[in-house]
Structures are given as C-alpha cells and as structure tokens.
Ligand SMILES: Nc1ncnc2c1ncn2[C@@H]1O[C@H](COP(=O)(O)OP(=O)(O)OP(=O)(O)O)[C@@H](O)[C@H]1O
C-alpha cells in the first residue's frame with residue numbers, strides 16, 4: 001500500500017458497575033465498554049510541519065495549531081522510549097515534559113491571536129495531544145505534521161469515560177502515524193481477546209492512553225483506558241483484567257444529571273479523606289471491593305437471571321451508600337434515584353460522582369412501557385437518558401485504503417455505521 005495519508009480511529013466510552021474510587025487504591029472494580037457511545041478521531045497527513053487540533057466537542061470552534069519544531073523533544077530520552085515500548089511495565093510519567101509543554105500549549109499556538117481564551121479543559125486536551133506527540137515523535141514517519149479532528153457522541157465530564165476514549169484514540173493514531181505499531185489486519189471483533197501479550201499493539205495503546213489519562217486526571221486507576229482499549233465487560237484489579245461472562249446480558253439505563261464535574265477533583269477529594277482517616281476509609285474501599293467480588297461470584301454461580309437481578313439490585317444500593325459515605329454524592333443523583341425508585345428500579349452513581357451519571361439496572365421483568373414512563377419522568381426534570389447494554393468492540397481503525405473526506409466525517413450522524421472497513425487489533 002502507498003504511504004498512508006489518513007487514519008480514522010474510534011474508541012468506546014465505559015460504564016463502571018461497581019468499584020469506582022476504590023479501584024484507584026488497587027481494589028477490584030467491574031466495568032464494561034459502551035459500544036454505541038464513542039469518540040472518533042480523524043488524523044490527516046500534512047506537509048507543512050504543523051500540528052492542528054480541532055476540539056469542537058469542547059466548544060472550541062477554531063483550530064489549535066503548533067509547529068512541530070516548537071516541541072521540547074530534549075525532555076524525552078530516545079533510548080528509554082524504545083525500551084519502554086518493548087517492555088510490559090507501566091511507562092514512567094514524564095512530569096518535566098508536561099511542565100515544559102504548559103506555556104507551549106498557549107504561546108506556541110500560531111493562531112493564538114484569534115483565540116482569545118482557551119479554557120482549562122481545552123488546555124488539558126491540547127496538553128494530552130502534545131504530550132503524546134512529543135513522547136512518540138519519530139523521524140521515520142513520512143508525515144510532516146498532521147491535522148486532527150475529534151468528534152464524539154459521549155457526554156464530556158459525565159463519568160462515561162469521554163476522556164479515556166479521547167486518550168485511546170490519540171494514543172492509537174499517534175502510535176500508527178509515528179510508526180510504533182502496524183495497521184491491524186483483522187476485521188473481526190476484538191471483545192473476546194484475552195487482553196493480548198505485553199508487547200502487542202493493544203498493550204502499547206493501553207499504556208500510552210494511561211499516560212494521557214494521567215495528564216487529564218493526575219492519578220487514574222487505568223480502568224477507563226483499559227476498557228476503552230480492549231472493549232468487553234471486565235473485572236479489573238491493579239491493571240489486570242478478566243472477562244466477566246454474562247454481564248453483557250444485563251440492561252441498564254444511564255442518566256446524565258447534566259451536572260458537570262471534574263473527575264480529577266472528585267478523586268482528589270477522596271484522597272484528602274483517605275490521607276486524613278486511612279483507618280476509616282480503607283475499610284470502606286474493602287467493602288466496595290467486597291461488592292465487586294460478590295458480583296463476580298454471583299455471575300459465576302449459575303443462578304437464574306431473575307435471581308441475579310435481585311442480588312445485583314442489593315449490591316447497587318450498597319455500593320451507592322458506600323460511595324455517598326466518601327462524599328462523592330450529589331443532590332441531582334439523589335433526585336434520579338428517587339424517580340427510578342418510584343418505578344421500583346435501583347440506581348447508583350457511576351464514575352467519579354459529584355454529578356455526572358447514574359446507572360439503573362433494568363431487570364428482565366421491566367416492560368418497555370415501564371421504561372418509557374421512567375425515561376419520560378426523568379426527561380421532564382431535564383435529565384438525559386441512554387438505554388444500553390455493555391460490552392462490544394474496543395479501539396478500531398480505518399486506514400488509508402478507504403477514502404474518507406473530512407466533510408463526510410464531520411457531518412455523518414453515526415460515524416461507526418457510516419464508514420465501513422473498521423479493523424481491530426488482535
Ligand atoms: N471529546 C473530547 N475531546 C477532547 N478532550 C476531551 C474529550 N472528552 C474528554 N476530554 C478531556 O477530558 C476532560 C474531561 O475528563 P473527565 O474525566 O472529567 O470526564 P469523563 O471522561 O467524561 O469522566 P470519567 O473519567 O469520570 O469517566 C475534558 O476536560 C478534556 O480535557
């Protein structure tokens with residue numbers, strides 16, 4: 001094939017069923033990918049030595065543009081980069097590089113005069129891109145700059161892993177463009193993969209996406225980027241994942257409270273509590289882990305679907321109360337719980353809390369009429385609902401063998417279905 005001129009990357013959001021926050025402290029959590037809620041990133045080759053980043057989802061309607069020559073490559077040790085890529089160990093986070101990039105994000109932007117103000121979230125998203133590009137830059141690439149367009153049907157800052165899917169897309173595209181991983185061959189779904197070997201492309205994508213998540217969140221557990229990379233429904237403990245069979249059959253309602261919040265701030269709040277009262281907070285994390293472990297046991301017990309549903313509802317309530325005790329609840333979440341409880345449904349906050357999203361289990365016996373009623377009650381109060389199952393493909397790619405116009409990409413209602421030729425890493 002002639003040298004690539006573009007790549008289209010897609011990665012899913014995620015939902016945490018049990019174990020958020022505790023997972024940051026090494027406890028087991030259960031999560032799944034949201035196949036229909038994804039971020040899409042189109043990478044296009046340039047010849048003029050510029051990096052262009054377009055972030056319409058973050059409300060930025062002008063491109064950000066930097067010369068590749070402005071980046072602090074001296075802060076990245078070339079030898080360690082190659083060694084790191086070939087090992088399975090967690091990549092060391094490059095604080096010095098991030099510090100050096102801070103002024104470049106603003107002052108190095110050649111369109112700076114047109115963009116009066118770039119808010120903190122836009123700056124973070126730009127830092128992630130420049131951090132990964134500078135870390136992975138390789139003189140072997142035939143690209144002299146690139147244009148990057150990011151679109152998504154995920155709500156941002158709602159706890160559904162928008163930042164992780166952005167991180168996975170950027171890591172994948174940059175690893176491909178900069179020659180660190182090959183284009184995948186497989187058109188098969190990747191959800192049954194047993195999380196591939198340590199030097200596989202998926203492993204490398206996941207490890208670099210984790211770096212990106214660190215730029216965004218500070219101290220993430222790695223669960224969000226892992227689920228977005230590999231897809232599926234999983235039990236996650238300290239970076240190790242196992243498939244959870246049966247979890248995919250469950251149906252959920254996800255309700256966005258539309259109260260924006262920042263995962264970093266919620267995680268930091270729990271950290272303060274933990275540092276102050278470790279003897280009180282650690283047992284709460286242990287109890288939360290107990291819920292994830294019970295969930296795994298119940299799923300593997302061979303119990304009937306209705307029996308499972310009843311037990312899950314109890315676990316959902318328990319997990320919610322424990323999260324509230326960590327101070328990550330919110331009145332909007334309580335309101336959603338009240339409404340769903342009026343329809344005999346059980347809900348918990350999902351993700352970092354403090355607003356964001358609520359997860360409601362839709363038992364098998366809940367009729368579509370009942371679901372319509374609860375959705376309309378929630379919508380009347382200004383909440384936004386998504387009915388979903390978990391699992392499905394992780395990161396996927398369309399390479400240059402398929403022609404993709406920028407206009408077609410930006411205007412398509414459903415990018416996943418609009419374009420064919422998606423390939424999956426194995
Ligand atoms: N589509 C996107 N385009 C660019 N940057 C994004 C996008 N989505 C998320 N981000 C980056 O991630 C930040 C939001 O991260 P945050 O973790 O708070 O939200 P989330 O990923 O929706 O929630 P959670 O991590 O709890 O699932 C944004 O401020 C931005 O910097």
Ligand SMILES: C[C@@](O)(CCO)CC(=O)[O-]
Pocket residue numbers: 016019020021022023024159161217219220221222223224263267351352
């Ligand atoms: C709150 C948290 O547990 C989940 C965010 O989606 C943070 C993390 O795991 O990094």
